[in-house]
Amino acid sequence: MQSNLNPNPQNNLDSTANSPQKIAILGSGAWGSALAGLARYNGHQVQVWSRSNHSSLEEIIADADLVLSAVSMPGVCPIATQIKETKLKDNIPIVTATKGLDTETTYTPSKIWSNCCSDHPIVVLSGPNLSKEIEQGLPATTVVACQDMNAAKIVQQLLSSKRFRVYTSPDPLGTELGGTLKNVIAIAAGVCDGLHLGTNAKSGLLTRALTEIIKIGTHLGGQAETFFGLSGLGDMLATCNSPLSRNYRVGYGLAQGKNLQQVLSELGSTAEGVNTTNVLIEIARREQMTVPISWQVYQLLNNKITPQEAVEALMERDLKPEFLEGII
Ligand SMILES: NC(=O)C1=CN([C@@H]2O[C@H](COP(=O)(O)OP(=O)(O)OC[C@H]3O[C@@H](n4cnc5c(N)ncnc54)[C@H](O)[C@@H]3O)[C@@H](O)[C@H]2O)C=CC1
Ligand SMILES: O=C(CO)COP(=O)(O)O
16 A cells, blocks of 8 residues: 655655645644644645535545544544545545544544545544644644554655654554543543642642553553653643643633533533543443543533542542552
8 A cells, every 4th residue: 555655755854845745634623724734834735624614525635645634523424434435546644633532433533534444544643732832833743653654654754844743653543542531631630720739639640640541542452652652641741731722621610610511612612522531431331441530520521520529539549559450
């Protein structure tokens, strides 16, 4: 499955390092728009499709050299299914930048894309990438992961610039799960800060959360070391410490005594962690796994407990060694 693009041009990070390519971006929300900006900065010809701009999806992707999906989770399955019936250029990579889990199937976005477009390499893009900072031109790093390293290198070359440093990884599932599961933890971190529980509590929360993410992420097939990298710990640090994160703001708002509907309507934008928490708990029940922090987030989002009760429940769990099963 060879693409026509050269995965190994000279390692030149100015924006002319690659010949301009046609890039189709699906989704014109915060992340799709920021990624379009990064691609245009590198001189690529960018077309953005969204369900609201009435352009034809088929026309936009027909002659694209790269398709990059940045829609939120509810859009992934309908769009991937539509693209399954559409002719793309042979073997072009499809990049998925969505951080969520499908409610119906519990699948990750890359699994949905792989099922629908099995003739194309599916590349996961995930990392500490708060879109507002990227829109401001601030430096950021990310990971592009694919079992086909050739495809990962192509995407790396197309998107890398002085302001966006892109690393490759051979672990798409771990990369994707890191970015997805940390959204649940970002809600917990927002609660922690909203209740003013202090730096010790926040450090304890994030450290235990990383253990929880690694436990479930490796059980589902991700590689342990991936969760210590940019798409795991890196994204968790960004999202759990920034009021720019919508998921963090959900937790912060709940800690202030607002209800979920009020917080979400004030947000007016996607907070994937809310749906991801519900799907994660379904997975944990199915796999018979204990996910203490995610469980408290689930209880809180579903109005079963107050933020204070969630803290008490975590602090009063049975005492045990820090590492039960040797975490890596
Ligand atoms: N904003 C950010 O900083 C980052 C966001 N992400 C992820 O990217 C994804 C999108 O996030 P944002 O752009 O921030 O959200 P957003 O709320 O700004 O935009 C969501 C986009 O998805 C589209 N969409 C939703 N449902 C759809 C459907 N059924 N059919 C077609 N299109 C549909 C919307 O029209 C919109 O273009 C999320 O999974 C998010 O976790 C990842 C990294 C950074
Ligand atoms: O994934 C993100 C940053 O990497 C964006 O986080 P939020 O969706 O919480 O805003």
